[in-house]
Amino acid sequence: MSGSAHSEHAESKVRYGMVIDLDKCTGCGACSVACQQENNVSFRPDESDKLRTLSWMTLYRLENGADYPDYRVAMLPRPCMHCDSPHHSPCTFVCPVNATIRDEHTGIVDHVAVRCIGCRYCMVACPYHARSFNWWDPTWPKSMEAMLTPEVSPRMRGVVEKCTFCHHRLNLARDRARLNGEDPDTVVYTPACAEACPTRAITFGNLKDPNSEVAKLAKDARAFRILEKLHTEPKVYYLSSAQWIRRQSDNNL
């Protein structure tokens, strides 16, 4: 049966994950901008059609539905959840060409743009809308082309793309560890969104390391994940003390 509980991936000592503290998040969008800049996410002069926007880190606006003065609003940054469900992630399970696969040594769900045929089955399977399709050829203003990140390939028209937890930064960190004679499997690195967050609302690290901050925060009483009932087992956790926010994390929680 699809999505049943038996595990097909070998247990590794590293599962990179993220914790986002919604009580600290001001919705400034720095994470989203940093992600776009770091990962060479292209954009269009007119971005009004949000359903065709390329976005790896989308900010959702949550409201409590009450009238003033009890009205409350919060912003929820949503990267790829890097689902850790035992059988497969929803997207890796369906891709016909193995263009999206989970690296079982790190838990990062990767996407190989040059293998992607653009069937969009992964987008359809992902309940978090974490994937975007390149509807147009990627372009940047001439003045911005020199600022593109050399470690990240731009994606061509007709393929899907998504957050990779900045795994090029992981590769750089692993290279540095090898040069320093350290174990590359235990490196700690920081994705662009976590680095850019001015309120330190985003924490990143190895969920399997009990001493890591991210592992401690993931076990916090305020911690929850989106759509727990689907058993996609996201590796992105959220923190909030507001019940109305937690209620919106899952249907009829």
Added chain:
Amino acid sequence: MDKALIPEGVKRCPLPVFGLWMLFLLAVIAWGIYAGLTVLIKGLNVTGLNNYFGFGLYITVDLGIIALGAGAFFSGFMYYGLSRFFPRLKELHKIINLAVIVGFCCYTGALLVLLLEIGQPLRGWFGYWHANVHSMLTEVIFCISCYAIVLIIEFVPIILENRKLDAVKPLHIFGHNLHEIMAIFAMTGTFLSFFHQGSLGGVPGVMFGRPFAYRTGFFIWPWTFFLFTLSAMACGPAFTALICRIIEKVSRKTLVDRSVYELIAKVTGSLLLIYLILKTLDTLYWALDTAPGFGFKLSDFYEAPYGMWLLFTELGVCGVLPVILLLTPQTRNSNGLLFLGFFLNCAGIVINRFVMTVQALAIPVMPFDQWAVYIPTWAEWAPCIAMLAYGAVIVSLSYRYLPIFPREKELNP
């Protein structure tokens, strides 16, 4: 020359009339090719698809047309396989050629539309090279291409029956020998199409992150795998019968005995009844167990414009009604009601394919997300309509120049 190609002893419309009909169809195809080239050159941004609706009209039409084309595999299975045990099924001999031609049009047409559907058409072959054995779409890619080849093999001997081609001795011998071993291809096609129809059902059924589409199932197959196969078996022969009736109406001739329609009505009506029972059980189990497990109610999935009316139309108007029309001897005796039954049967299955693809994506899974509505553009309609015109060209040419109805001469003295 034209007259020399027309089968002996049958009448066809004058060449200029046929030429005008062909010109009209070719104009529609040219419009579709223009749209297709626009998609290939400019990209999928000319369609109504977006990040929420990764699947749209192309996939719906593909799923629908593949189900309707199932007449080829299921008629072949009944005629070459089951008729040994149920001699009455030998009647299908009178319509089997048309079933193969309709299946050929549907499968090759679907392949052409699929080429437009993927964002990187030049990488279509990656499906074979980098195949992910877990993906239902991989199974679809393998089965559709293999079965399309089988249909070409099944179509060849029919083409070789053309008067002029049959006069060439080597071609006659080749065609005759192909006929002799056709049962092997029919059975191979049955196997391939069974899995193809099923894996098309598996495409939505295995998406465990999408509660509207997700189904539990048997071993690695979700229930939709079996429901899609069964529903294709229920509507495929009905679609062949509808096409046959349209040719009869246009040519003003009787092409098959009424007993063939009667037989198809009984078979498809019975299968549709079994499908409806299983589909209802599946819907109930999903609504009462699967969906609540994910925190949803049945009504959460049906909102304007994809309201409850779709469910009632699919299962009631296009489900229960055609079952009654096709299985009741009195209504079966009326030509109007019989073919209405066939039509509603086909329409219901197409609605089912729409619901399982487009509507399934409209429903926001995250509680703070919003409903979205999908509207196809001309660049999606044109290739789909052109595909129908392509089918009409093949069927028209086949009817004019090939002896596809063995009883035509006797029924139209």
